[in-house]
Amino acid sequence: MTHPADDILDGAVYRTGVPYETFRRMREQQPVRWHEPGVFPGFWSLTGYDEIREVLRDAGTFSSTAGILLRPLAQGDDPGGDRTLALSAPARHAALRGAIADWFVPRNLRRLGRFLDDAARSAVGAAVAAGRVDFVTDIAARLPVDVVCAFLAIPDADRPEIVDWTTDAFCAGTAEERSLAHLQILEYFGALVEERRARPGDDLVSVLARVRYEGALLPPEDVVLNCDNLLVGGTENVRLAMSGGMLTMLEHPDQWSMLRDDVDGGESDGTLGTAVDEILRWTSSATHLMRRAVHDVTLGGQRIRAGDRVVCWLVAANRDPAHFADPDRFDLRRTPNRHLALGAGSHYCVGSRLARLEISTVLREFIAQVGEAVPDGSPEFLDSIVVNGLRRLPLKLTPRAV
Template identity: 35%
Template sequence: MEIDLTDPGLWARNEFGEVLAWLRHNEPVYRHQEKGGPGFWVLTRYADVVHVYGDDELFSSRYGMRLDSNPEAVAAVEGRMLIVTDPPEHTRIRQLVGTGLGRAAMPRIEESVRRVVSEVVSGAVAAGELDFLDAAKKIPNYVVCDLMGLPREHWEWVGDTMTESFDATDEDKLAADGELFLLFTELLMERRDNPGDDFISIVAQARRRDRTGEERQLTDEEIIVNCHGVLAGANETTRYVMSAGLLELAKAPEHVDWLRAAGPAGIATAVEEMLRWATPAVHVLRTVTRDTEIGGVPIAAGDRVTAWNPSANHDESVFAAPDRFVPDRTPNKHLAFGIGQHFCVGARLGRLELAAFLRELLARVTRIELTGEPRYNSSNFTWGLVSLPVRLR
């Protein structure tokens, strides 16, 4: 089989599953060639992916966490931005960033999620026929913008600009990121002087111990790059899970009937299956810090290792009938949010949004009909539907 996980067409055509399955069964530790680069290792088994997530000392994030990382950009934020920082510094930053999404913030978060999901789903049902991605992208964007206290008139622009920073060419991506950094800089200056109960204010007021043991607040740069990270994580993943779940409900109406009968417990298991099924965070990259081996294959210090979450979440040794969408699947120890120190800081928020979406959908919709062909993006980093024409009755 021809193996090229960097081929955009493989992802746009939704054909990567068979490639990952072949690797999982035949070469679970695979040396992937790379045009103009040194190549990288591909890990496709659940156990190997968990192994990489679980050893931050051996598999480092500080040199980049995706295949197309810009080394200079990574070096500029290493030690300051969660996703490219190793423990113990990662742990210190995570604790402070997490305060804005933690237990104390839950009442505000839950109210925001309820309000936004109700508004968006009711609008989608009123429209009747629509591209569901137009609605799905609003929910996580509106919620995170609300939690950060961004002015309402900026919400649409923020969502569009964040999507551009993921999907555009390098030059346009840089420009989009620059605009978002400027917005967060202005907001942070305002919240330092006039703090509220929003995410930016909470993180700006929190204090941490740095490497010397001295207690201090996060710097402006640390707050800005991590606000960008939280915004990116919220916008680019939850929409893909929602739309993938809706597609399965449209294809199999019996799942909707089951959800109506199962009640809250059914929604909880369906959310986890939607996460496993969609797995929008496709690969994570780590750099090996010393010679080791994985599955009996020698891996040299300095090599880049990639762990492929969709393959792990379809590993037959862990999940029965992994190629079926099973809304009552249990147990369901998927890796859609990762595992270990880099477990997604927004996982609780994502689950709240997905559960609220299913509740509103079941309350307002009796039938979901596909009116066109689903289309997917071409990314091997964050992947999912970009178009899902439907009629909601």
């Protein structure tokens, strides 16, 4: 017999939205709850903000090397274990993180910001001129891929293929099509890494190709997996946060008008800043993060054994009333807003500044160019327990009167 808490493990449930009510009951009744093995291995579900933050901040006790996502038993542990940044143990993580984080310095972010301004202006301009748009495919999926291609210095001629493969890797109809697209991405990066080792540039692939750990360069396949992670991490979540944010604005016209008035009135940095964080909290596109206990530990009154899986439900933490006043209210001026949508601790999202820049740029462009946006059919949601958000958001747009 299934337990009501098993709702949260059924991808189909998310097609009609995150099961917040189930998460709320779990947080109130048993914020650290054991799930027996079934399709998934046995694991602890964490739904309270404090316990989740404690786990994410303690990489020594709660390791990410076996994978950060809950995978069906049949799939085994993540093959990227101790190879990618997110799945590295503390010493290797520090070496890789230093190299990648150093690349995201203000000088490189400014360069990306200029590129993004132009890309957003033309994507929103084209959508307004057409009068109709699927916001997910035409704007929210396209811009982040263009930005990642820019910082990996993927040649212009190859970008259409990368855009197609990335879209298919997430959105293709069958699992076979999705994994084929993924293999194509890995193969492409394999050749690119060899080329950048021979002729390095100032891009992030070249940086990764030169990273040394314990006296040696990383094996090429590890560089490839890290490039793939940047492409995936840098596109999927931004797409989901941006499109989820847009839908929520349409559902809360008072908030949209307030944001527009503030931006028009020159308050753009202040309210845009709090708006982006509220969109991140509200959409919580990464539903959960997983860790494994390195040794026995007590958490929320429960005894966690060495080797146990611990799943941190970010969607639940970000609605915890102990940390967010009136958590189910979408409030673009919310402050403070210490959400966990970008993680916490040493694995905190390395692309966080870029993610915020991308979302705020698109919002600003929408405010500048769009008079009215209304639904043009029903939005469609993904059926996934891993990422939360929209597959399609058809809109009708009218230009803003000058």
